[in-house]
Amino acid sequence: MIGRPSGLEGDDRWARAAWTYVAEARSPTLHRLIEADGAVEALRMLRAGSVRRRALELHPQARPVDLEGWEARIGELDLDGIARACDQGSLTLLVPGDVGWPTGLDRLDDPPPCVFVRGDPDLEALVERSVALVGSRAATEYGLRTAGDLADGLVTRGFTVVSGAAYGIDAAAHRAALAADGRCVAVLACGADRYYPGPHRGLIDAVARSGAVVSESPPGAAPYRWRFLARNRIIAALSSATVVVEAGLRSGSLSTAREAREHHLPVGAVPGPVSSATSAGCHALVRDTDAVLVTDAAEVAELAASMGEHLAPARDRGPSRPEDHLDEVSYRVWAAVPTRGSASTERLGVSSGVRAEALAGILAALEVDGLVVRDSGRWRKGRVGRK
């Protein structure tokens, strides 16, 4: 037996909270372990020294260094302290199955076992219509102004603005959203009871009052470098669309766009002067990926509306359904085809956001694969891909 277990470890919710301390964020191994055996039993196995064998059985690609990390940290776990900190910081623990649990996280391969929320605990409702506005910390005046204009226009249209409370684009987006009396979600790379960056204390408190401050790390967690990359997948997965307002070619915000893309969520990019290094990442997104060039809030709203409703969470889909093997664009088209009834090609173009020129070819290919069926000039889902 490693360490001294708290009585809370027998409770699934608190066992999940314990795992946020024990394991680093973004562990597909931990996800499989909890899915298979539950957080309580996983923790028991860890204390009993038998988790390593079980983890490798469930996830042969598990990295030994991660499993050693778990064993190193379990001895220092203070779950009662975490529970006290949640209480003191007014943090709500959300776990899968809770009403407020944001089901968008279920599309991740490595979702957090739980999230800590300061503010409105119904995170699911809060992000039902939401756009992530992200970008460089070293933003230009142009980027800051544009982020603000977009945020203002989006909250006016009833969208929640999701971002990371960082310097630059994040703060400009949050501030304009708050100024327009809108709702914000800030996903932090530190504990939801902490303030990072320090000078944004007032901003982060205001975000919590308007909507929610969210973290997958336990209270008190420090904003370590690797947690920012992990955090970006949460921002993308929570939002109906992700828009990169201004980003250099190596900006971390491009990883948020990549996460969105990988999970079949629409990505927008704001153009800027070709001579501006902080727009080069946005231009690369438009040139090299399916990202849509967006220039105002109306275009972002259209992008966000274009598909969010059609996408089932990843966990609802088996690993080997035919549509899993579609490329991103074809998937969008397939997802837009209604499960009941049928839709016109034109309608599918609008829903999927795929241009007419490409649409016909994609539908023809889907038809060949049996994923869609032509029905008196309209389209319905084929038996092969039907849920």
Place this chain on the structure above:
Amino acid sequence: MIGRPSGLEGDDRWARAAWTYVAEARSPTLHRLIEADGAVEALRMLRAGSVRRRALELHPQARPVDLEGWEARIGELDLDGIARACDQGSLTLLVPGDVGWPTGLDRLDDPPPCVFVRGDPDLEALVERSVALVGSRAATEYGLRTAGDLADGLVTRGFTVVSGAAYGIDAAAHRAALAADGRCVAVLACGADRYYPGPHRGLIDAVARSGAVVSESPPGAAPYRWRFLARNRIIAALSSATVVVEAGLRSGSLSTAREAREHHLPVGAVPGPVSSATSAGCHALVRDTDAVLVTDAAEVAELAASMGEHLAPARDRGPSRPEDHLDEVSYRVWAAVPTRGSASTERLGVSSGVRAEALAGILAALEVDGLVVRDSGRWRKGRVGRK
């Protein structure tokens, strides 16, 4: 018999020149008439008062007002004067079949019967690798700088810069190309012996020395408003690619992009600040059409190289070949498939400039139509679309 015919009217070349005076630019009726009966006979019929019947026979959609215009102008034709002006202005008359005739013009439905060239009479060689850089007259400092940077980079890469010698983007592109010792083609909406706008006299002369000044209107022709729109199709048809550097939503340069698109030529658009009205047209091109976002000369060169060589001139193709009915993107993919031998999907993506996500669907649709055939994992043209 209307008017007094010059002895030159019996010569095909000069009869074509006469038609540039008699008919307004951009006449599909005239094109059919000359193709069917020749310029000399068409002129004879016009003088004999019998052209109207013949024109309507060949082109039932011909507008009576145009045919009346021919009859009104033939009485004032001074072909000897045109020939003298060509001589005085050192203008070369180029007609289809001449070595220097730019075969790109053959893709038009309404090509000019001839063009007048001041400078290098081998226009075909001059535009073999060429990019049209076009945009607003009321350009911003950003647009002017960007046009110059692109032109410099393009001539350095061996491209000829084609534009319209207008204020704003056109002039900035020409000037930077000339400053970098590159070659330029200016297509004017007035006679090639005239200067429009007036203050660009030195620029237009320099363009002629570097490459060529071109017009489809006869010497002395005034820059009437409608000739600018007609002129834009010549700019597009001469160039391997057309790039809109800066354009408002109603900029005439968007018509150049539309002409390029309609003739299956690649279009690029330079992004700019979303708050700049003179970039709104460029952004609309990227959002609403197949235009590619380009940020530097290397990207433009890639765009120009992406397909020019694959495209046969329009007149080589019959009016009812199956590939004529393809949308623009599918056509690009089809055109990239080699006539002899085969190519990999990856290779076709590079040649056609179509992204991998869309490519598979398009190829599948082309295969269904018999236009391409899958051959051991590679693609060759099918019998249906083979030339």
